[in-house]
Amino acid sequence: MIDEKELADRLADAASAQDNLLPRALSDDLAAGRHRLRRHRVLTGSGVIGGAAAVAVLVVGMTSWLSTNAGPLPVGPPVASPSQSIDAQAQDAAFNTTMRNLLAKHFDPDRQHLTYESGPFEVNHQPGQRGATGRAGWKIAGQQGEGLLTVSLFGSGSGTDCGQYEGLKCHSVPMSIGGTAMIGRLGERVELKYQQPDGEIVYLSASPLFANNTTTGVHGMGISDAELMSFAADPQLNLPPMTAGEAAEEEQLKAPVPDLGEIVGEAEAIMPGGTLDVHHIDKINGNYLVSMDWKKGSLAATIEFGIDAKLRASTCEDQLSVPSCTPLTLPDGKKVQYYEGARSYQEGVKYVMGATYTQPDGDLASVRILYPGKELPTGAASKEQVLELVTDPVFDK
Known part of the structure; x- marks a missing residue:
């Protein structure tokens, strides 16, 4: 099912399609071309919903997008490049498997809770926006609801800040491999942000309610700070390496x-x-x-x-x-x-x-x-x- 951030982006893009018809603030006008360029890449990239199906998804996803319990997502959803090679697709599939194994290793070693009906972890290959994001459901035997884990890795930019949930405050915690992580809790909701020694940024959030999938939450997820920090420090938690072409494109943006x-x-x-x-x-x-x-x-x-x-x-x-x-x-x-x-x-x-x-x-x-x-x-x-x-x-x- 479509996630809240993607839905918000699509609705905003639909509104911005009226740019030349409706007046707007000059401050909002400055980056209009760049937003439309991003929209064009989203809508022409591989794996993008189109036509009547897109309309149906927008309608179905509206309720969860408006929910105040919806989990936070990183800025800039992953966009699959239409020019990806078979090798890159295989690499991304391997990355998805790695991410799922890491989540199980640190949070669900007996594999009793994690589910992946929301789809795979996806890699954004766009130059200057390199990163990946994905979601996992969290179910508990005997309970009818579903919780949510959101994980993102950023190779470019500053990533998603800790403190996306309204009212949640983050504090710094020293990491065993160097640097500090930002961790915050509000009830059973928790967030972490950490910049790894290699410069990549990991963001993880957990919520007892997966608002896209259900209106009923779970209780007793039991995700500890130690588990969060262990996951963020895992040496296997890395984006797939850039191809020579991707590295060259990244350099072009630094001209x-x-x-x-x-x-x-x-x-x-x-x-x-x-x-x-x-x-x-x-x-x-x-x-x-x-x-x-x-x-x-x-x-x-x-x-x-x-x-x-x-x-x-x-x-x-x-x-x-x-x-x-x-x-x-x-x-x-x-x-x-x-x-x-x-x-x-x-x-x-x-x-x-x-x-x-x-x-x-x-x-x-x-x-x-x-x-x-x-x-x-x-x-x-x-x-x-x-x-x-x-x-x-x-x-x-």
């Missing part, structure tokens, strides 16, 4: 980005005489975004500059969050995409000027300038200046 001073300097060049205040910098998994506030007298604007690694590059429409872009060829032969027009946001109508340019190495540069109001104000940057900025070779690192 250098323009110096902040260069970005500010170029922005000042096309909009001289004003003051610039950098208020947001986002650099994660191959996406780099700098957002600046610009003021000159009564004239104000928001300037956004982005560089997305080739593996993270989206379309002009998604990157700028606009309905359509116009392809242009500049006098020097560079090909760009351009948009200009008024757009509605929750804060009000803004006039948007934006462009994207695919650099020779495949990275995507983008510039978006937003002015308050329905029309381009006097003193605004020109279309030519926007195009000059987005194609500036100083940004091609």
Whole structure:
């Protein structure tokens, strides 16, 4: 059955499909293209429910998703790459077996409690999102309910924080193999997060109620802190090794980005005489975004500059969050995409000027300038200046 996090993501994605029809906050608009790119990968990846079946699953899963007893899940559900080789699939199957054996070893050596009707542990092979997650049911003889164990491993990013259950507080506990784990309890609910010596992060939660499968919980799961720490420290608890191709893709996401001073300097060049205040910098998994506030007298604007690694590059429409872009060829032969027009946001109508340019190495540069109001104000940057900025070779690192 579909889990709560995946259902929430699908519902949010369905709502964001109306991005060009319904106004939203500008702060939510910044990452819209990246969210749509993620959605595209989810819906085109292997093993994804489609068509009428997806609708049916959404309806059936609604009650459990809304339940306050639903177990927490990591951010970013695993997405199987459509290009996985047979070897990778076999490797993932072996990983699933290993995970189930480890759970039995540390929590259920007599194999009386753990069940796996919710499916296998799945590996996310997407660059910058490498990890795995899975669930196990927990049944107790003589009781009609079912508990839940959720386990995740993260090779990229910071992982899921301890303290996902409302009201649960976590504290640090020293680990025998080094470092500290975060452990928290609330009744029979328990969570653990630990970064292993090799850098991988393990997260585990247990709840007496598997809300996807039942409305009745169990009691007396008896999972101890010692068992949690023993599981997290097990040397077999590792993600499958990356292939050479996956390792190369991970490295591509670490490519250098323009110096902040260069970005500010170029922005000042096309909009001289004003003051610039950098208020947001986002650099994660191959996406780099700098957002600046610009003021000159009564004239104000928001300037956004982005560089997305080739593996993270989206379309002009998604990157700028606009309905359509116009392809242009500049006098020097560079090909760009351009948009200009008024757009509605929750804060009000803004006039948007934006462009994207695919650099020779495949990275995507983008510039978006937003002015308050329905029309381009006097003193605004020109279309030519926007195009000059987005194609500036100083940004091609």
